Amino acid sequence: MDQAIKSIVIVGGGTAGWITAGTLAAKLQNEHADGFKITLVESPDVKPIGVGEGTWPTMRRTLKAMGIRETDFIRECNVSFKQGAKFAQWVTGAEDDFYYHPLVLPQDFDSTNLARHWMAHPFEQSFSQAVSPQEAVCETGLAPKTIATAEFTSIINYAYHLDAGRFSAFLQRHCIEKLNVHHILDNVSKINAAENGDIASVSTKANGDIAGDLFIDCTGFKSLLLGEHFKVRFKSCKDVLFVDQALAIHVPYDTDDAPIASHTISTGQSAGWVWDIGLQNRRGVGHVYSSAHTTEQRASEELLNYIAQTGGKVNEADIRSIGLNPGHRETFWRQNCVAVGLSAGFLEPLEASSLLLVEISAAMIADQFPATRDAMDIVAKRFNHTFLYRWERIIDFLKLHYMLSKRNDSAFWIDNRDTTTIPQSLQEQLTLWQFQPPWHNDFEHAVEVFPAASYQYVLYGMGFYTKPNELGMSQAYQQKAGALRQKNSQQVQQMLKNLPDNRGLINKIHQFGMQRV
Amino acid sequence: MAKPVLIDFEQHSKTLIKTGRGAEFGENVHFIPVIADEVRALALAYPLCFLKDNNTGQFGLNVLTGFEAGENLYLQGDQWRTHYVPIHLRRQPFLVGVTEEGAKPTSDNTVLTLDMDSARVNTEQGEGLFNEHGKPSDYLTQMIDLLGQLMSGNNRTEVFIETLLEHDLIEELQLSITLKDGQQKRFDGLYNINEANLGALSSDNLEAFHKKGYLQACYLIAASTGHIQTLVEWKKAAQ
Numbered sequence: 001m002d003q004a005i006k007s008i009v010i011v012g013g014g015t016a017g018w019i020t021a022g023t024l025a026a027k028l029q030n031e032h033a034d035g036f037k038i039t040l041v042e043s044p045d046v047k048p049i050g051v052g053e054g055t056w057p058t059m060r061r062t063l064k065a066m067g068i069r070e071t072d073f074i075r076e077c078n079v080s081f082k083q084g085a086k087f088a089q090w091v092t093g094a095e096d097d098f099y100y101h102p103l104v105l106p107q108d109f110d111s112t113n114l115a116r117h118w119m120a121h122p123f124e125q126s127f128s129q130a131v132s133p134q135e136a137v138c139e140t141g142l143a144p145k146t147i148a149t150a151e152f153t154s155i156i157n158y159a160y161h162l163d164a165g166r167f168s169a170f171l172q173r174h175c176i177e178k179l180n181v182h183h184i185l186d187n188v189s190k191i192n193a194a195e196n197g198d199i200a201s202v203s204t205k206a207n208g209d210i211a212g213d214l215f216i217d218c219t220g221f222k223s224l225l226l227g228e229h230f231k232v233r234f235k236s237c238k239d240v241l242f243v244d245q246a247l248a249i250h251v252p253y254d255t256d257d258a259p260i261a262s263h264t265i266s267t268g269q270s271a272g273w274v275w276d277i278g279l280q281n282r283r284g285v286g287h288v289y290s291s292a293h294t295t296e297q298r299a300s301e302e303l304l305n306y307i308a309q310t311g312g313k314v315n316e317a318d319i320r321s322i323g324l325n326p327g328h329r330e331t332f333w334r335q336n337c338v339a340v341g342l343s344a345g346f347l348e349p350l351e352a353s354s355l356l357l358v359e360i361s362a363a364m365i366a367d368q369f370p371a372t373r374d375a376m377d378i379v380a381k382r383f384n385h386t387f388l389y390r391w392e393r394i395i396d397f398l399k400l401h402y403m404l405s406k407r408n409d410s411a412f413w414i415d416n417r418d419t420t421t422i423p424q425s426l427q428e429q430l431t432l433w434q435f436q437p438p439w440h441n442d443f444e445h446a447v448e449v450f451p452a453a454s455y456q457y458v459l460y461g462m463g464f465y466t467k468p469n470e471l472g473m474s475q476a477y478q479q480k481a482g483a484l485r486q487k488n489s490q491q492v493q494q495m496l497k498n499l500p501d502n503r504g505l506i507n508k509i510h511q512f513g514m515q516r517v
Numbered sequence: 518m519a520k521p522v523l524i525d526f527e528q529h530s531k532t533l534i535k536t537g538r539g540a541e542f543g544e545n546v547h548f549i550p551v552i553a554d555e556v557r558a559l560a561l562a563y564p565l566c567f568l569k570d571n572n573t574g575q576f577g578l579n580v581l582t583g584f585e586a587g588e589n590l591y592l593q594g595d596q597w598r599t600h601y602v603p604i605h606l607r608r609q610p611f612l613v614g615v616t617e618e619g620a621k622p623t624s625d626n627t628v629l630t631l632d633m634d635s636a637r638v639n640t641e642q643g644e645g646l647f648n649e650h651g652k653p654s655d656y657l658t659q660m661i662d663l664l665g666q667l668m669s670g671n672n673r674t675e676v677f678i679e680t681l682l683e684h685d686l687i688e689e690l691q692l693s694i695t696l697k698d699g700q701q702k703r704f705d706g707l708y709n710i711n712e713a714n715l716g717a718l719s720s721d722n723l724e725a726f727h728k729k730g731y732l733q734a735c736y737l738i739a740a741s742t743g744h745i746q747t748l749v750e751w752k753k754a755a756q
Contacts, residue, residue, distance in 0.1 A: 147574035148706075512573045517687055517708065 003373045009212030010040040011188060011202060011225060014048035015164060015355060016341025017218035018171035020362040022066040025179035027366035040175070041184040041202065041210055049220060049342065050164055051248050051322070053277045053284045054082060054264050054352035057103055057159045060152045062359045068174055070151035071513040076170050078163035078279040080260045080502060081144050083134055083156065085351070089268040091462050093407045099126060099461025100138065100263070101351075103157040105453045106131035107484040115437035115456055116473060117481035119466060127460035131484075133491040138262040140496055143505040151514045156495065159352075161264070161277045161284075184210065191229045198336040198373075199225065214376070215337040216365070223329070223343040230334045234345075236327040237395055240421055241402075242293065242412065243272050243348040246322040247303050248286035251312035256281075260502040266350065267306060268405070270294060271412040274306045275349060280506055283312065288324070288348050293412040296321065324348070328391045333380035336373070338365060345391060350398050356449070357394075361387065390449050396426040397450045397458075403430075404462040433459060437466050521612050521630035526651040529631070533643040534610065534656070538602070539595045541636050542609065547583030549603045552670030553677045553734055560737035562599040563591075564744040567678070567687055567708035576678050576687065576708065578738075581748065584694065584702065590751040598751075604670070608663045610635030622668050629661055677731060684722065685714050686735065692745070697753045710739040 008024060010017050021040050028036050063073055073079060084102035091097050106114050114131045128135045134156060137144070144158035175181040186204040194200035201211040217225035226232050238244060261278040272289030287303040300319060307314055328345025332338060340361040347353055364383060370376035402416035403426070419427065429442065438455040459466075473481075500508075522528070538544060548568060551559055556578075559565055563580035570577060580603060582589045591598045614630040615622050631638065631646075644656040653661070681687050688711035692704040715735055718726065726732040 146571070148569040148571050149574075508573070512575060515569065515574055515576070516682070516685075517689060 003213070005213040005370050005372060005376060006036050007212045008036070008038045008214045008216065009202065009210055010038070010216040010218055011042075012218030012220060012341075012343070013040060013042035013172065014168050014218060014220065014341065015052065015171070016220075016343070016358045017042060017216075018168055018175055019062065019355075019358050020216055020218060020340050020365070021175045021181045022068075022171055022179060023062060023359070023362035024366050024369075025175060025181050026066045028369070029179065037182065038180075039182040039184060039210060039212070041186060041188060041204060041207075043187045044185050045187065046220075046222075048164065048168055049322070050320075051246070051284065051286065052164050052349065052354050053161055053279070054275075054349065054355070055160045055162065056352060056356045056359070057157055058356060058359050059160055060158075062363075064152050066171075066174065067178060069516070071509060073162075073170065074506070074509050074514075077166040078281055080161045080279050080506065081262065082159045082161045082264060082277075083138050083144055083262045085264045085266055086138065087266050087268070087401065087461065089407075090266070090273070090401060091404070091406055093268060093409055099457075100128040100135040101454065101457045101461065102128055102132050102134035102138070102263075103159060104132045104134045105451070106456065107488050108480075109453055112477075112480055112484060113437055113439055114481055114484060115460065115466070116469065117478065117485070118460070119437075119468060120473070122460075128457055131488060133488060133495050136492045137495050137499060141259050141262055141501050142495065142499040143262070143502045144499070145505070146498070146500055147505060147508040147512060147514065149514070151516050155499065161279055163279055163284075188224065191225065196335075199229070213336065213373070214370075217337055217339040217343040218341050220342040221325070221346070223339060225337045226329055226332070226334060226339040226343055230337060232329045232331055232334055234325070234327055235330050236325065237347075238326055240395055240399055240423060241326045241348060242290035242416065242421075243288045244324050244326060245291050245296065245299070246286050246288045246324055247296070247300055248284070248320045248322060249303070249307070249314055249318050251283040251285050251307055251310075251314055253282065254311065257503060260506065262502055264352065268407065268413075269302045269306075270298070270410045272299065273350070274303060276306075276310065285312070290412055293410065293415070331384045332361075332387050333383045336376060338380070338383065340365075344387070347391075347394060347398060350401060351394070351450075353394050353398075353449070357387075357390070360390070360449075389445065392423070392425065393443075393449055396423055396429070397454065399423065399426055400455070400458050401462070404459065404464055406463070429455075430464075433464070433466055435467055436469065519612065519632045520634040521614055521632050523614075524629060524631050524646060524657075526647050529646050530651075531640050532631075532646055533639055533641065534646070535637045535639060535643040536656075537595050538592060538597045538606075540589075540592065543636070544592055544606060545587050545589045547586055547588050548579045548581050550577050550579050550605050551603045552667060553578060553674040554666070554670045555601075555604060556734045556737050558601045559603065560741040562601060562744065563603075563741060564748065565709075565738045565741040566690065568706065569708075576682070578674055578678065581707070581745065584704070584748070584752060588752075590748050590755070604663060604667050608660060608667055610637045611660050611664055613664050613668050621672070624665070624668070627668060629664060677734065680729075680731065681710075681735070684718065686711050688714075690742070694745070694749050696749075697756045709742055710735050712739050715739070 010021050017040055021038055025038050084100055086098055086100050088098040118127055118130045137156060145155045176183050184207050186207045188202045189205055190203040191199055192201045199215045201209040203209050215225055265276040267274045271294035274287045277284040287299050289299045324346060326347055332344050341358050368379045370379045403422055405413050407413035438452040440452050442452055559580055565580055567576045568579045582591050610632040612630050612632055613622055614628045616626045620626055645654050646657045648654050687708050690707040690709045692707050694702050
């Protein structure tokens with residue numbers, strides 16, 4: 001059919017629905033005169049999941065493309081700056097056991113692989129300390145830029161911690177007021193099929209049938225369109241990543257002026273791990289765990305223990321329990337319907353991949369936006385192929401954190417190292433990496449979700465041993481690497497001197513705003 | 518550190534103010550804040566630019582007078598190289614004190630103060646503040662007037678800059694200069710008028726800008742960048 005694709009219906013709000021709406025609206029507005037229509041229909045009764053508060057640096061581009069001011073975003077969504085993740089008690093479980101996965105590439109990563117140089121003397125400094133200044137900046141609680149830095153630009157690379165609820169509402173306002181997205185607050189009662197099996201329209205309680213050429217399923221775990229209507233099967237990955245339950249709570253700060261952490265903190269527990277995200281006026285803390293390895297009672301105790309140890313005071317009754325199903329749909333785009341967000345799948349938030357997947361899904365739909373129904377079939381095929389690859393690589397990368405742990409204080413950690421739970425693709429990479437450090441061409445695609453650098457940070461942060469090459473290191477390489485490590489130390493000094501603390505910067509942003517230039 | 522005090526006949530009957538130019542008065546600075554009202558006079562001799570305040574990120578209007586801290590290429594000993602001297606220098610050692618903490622300065626909540634720590638303040642030479650009857654001298658009257666201009670000028674300049682930002686008319690300048698020894702130096706943090714966006718203003722905005730005098734100010738500020746070349750020549754000559 002060469003029917004043109006003009007009308008897009010997004011079913012479901014939340015961060016998935018509104019990021020998709022905003023990304024598509026901005027792109028289409030920029031490229032096409034008019035003639036397209038974006039409608040978002042969301043239920044007034046179904047609440048969004050309400051967690052999911054860590055992003056990747058890509059979010060800066062995503063927001064900027066929608067015409068959003070970073071000043072407004074920070075002021076209205078309880079936002080703080082995130083510069084990476086600190087993994088505590090993942091390797092040995094000792095009190096001082098931690099490593100960083102920062103957001104900055106190792107020095108000169110385009111052409112120099114510093115891993116070999118570092119491995120010659122691995123006890124001088126941790127890997128991430130040696131190759132990037134970001135660990136020092138995070139440990140000191142500093143911000144990634146100053147009040148004089150233009151919006152969305154950085155002195156050192158950063159992403160965000162945000163309040164999921166406020167963020168959805170903020171995006172909703174922006175999409176409706178500035179991007180001409182049509183909003184319908186109503187419940188979808190029925191999905192109406194066209195002759196060829198496409199979705200022709202969705203019926204609503206009070207707003208009639210909403211017809212569309214392309215439907216985007218942002219209905220969360222329910223997966224109303226892709227999962228329920230099209231019956232696309234869900235492929236669980238619980239055999240690889242065991243975590244299937246979450247307990248979440250908000251933890252207030254002691255004072256209004258409490259310091260804000262520069263990074264996400266992930267702390268290993270007996271059968272899972274606790275996330276700790278510091279926003280402006282509260283922390284978001286949660287325990288994700290495997291119900292096969294511990295009970296909700298025990299998990300709750302560990303969570304409360306963590307909160308008490310980190311100086312927080314909460315009401316036990318406020319803990320929310322959320323069931324998780326790790327895995328994803330077998331395909332994501334069926335006929336004229338594509339799933340974005342939790343409707344497509346879910347993985348534990350170990351590397352804040354959920355919002356990233358929303359962003360890159362929306363971006364691909366926008367970039368490859370099919371002009372006609374025939375074109376859509378081809379785009380759909382590519383989308384499925386690309387995203388199957390992406391989900392698999394994310395699963396590999398998350399599993400890496402578990403398989404490298406040396407903890408044997410509980411079955412959870414020991415079971416995670418069982419080779420039957422480790423994907424073949426990951427096992428193969430690790431075999432290679434025993435002999436040579438991860439490098440650019442280890443990965444198939446030109447654009448990877450996790451670049452080689454991320455693998456280096458986790459491998460060497462967790463004490464993985466790559467055998468030194470018997471060919472040794474050339475003079476030229478040693479000199480270059482030495483100079484880069486010197487440069488790194490200098491950058492650390494400069495940044496510690498010039499960067500403000502997070503709370504100070506956030507206060508100034510509220511008071512003065514940030515410049516666009 | 519500034520030590521502003523209120524001025525009265527009793528305390529300051531013998532006080533004299535040195536009114537010359539010189540590094541001893543803290544004039545060896547590489548940029549000077551200015552007000553929009555001065556643009557026409559300044560544009561003839563200085564490169565105008567916008568700079569951000571490091572503490573607040575807010576833009577201010579300035580003239581560039583050198584390329585590094587402590588370098589003022591307009592100051593030669595006790596002589597000033599051009600005819601017009603920015604008000605910010607001429608009004609020293611006086612400052613406007615605001616009587617309400619944190620309030621915006623207006624003619625109602627401000628007083629004139631004298632910075633007693635300034636090297637200009639002495640009892641041997643210069644201009645007096647009061648005549649024998651205890652009335653403000655001509656000099657002091659001029660200074661009061663100058664500070665009034667400066668204060669209302671600051672407010673007007675703030676509004677001017679806000680308007681420029683609203684219309685995307687400020688952009689970062691890519692400045693790099695080549696010195697005598699062939700050394701290339703790059704400067705970040707200098708901003709000037711985005712002439713492309715200025716040229717694309719709608720007719721309504723154009724008219725509003727013209728009526729407020731903004732249009733003229735924008736073109737003068739943009740054109741004044743040419744003076745940077747003069748500064749480079751002065752610097753090379755001094756090396």
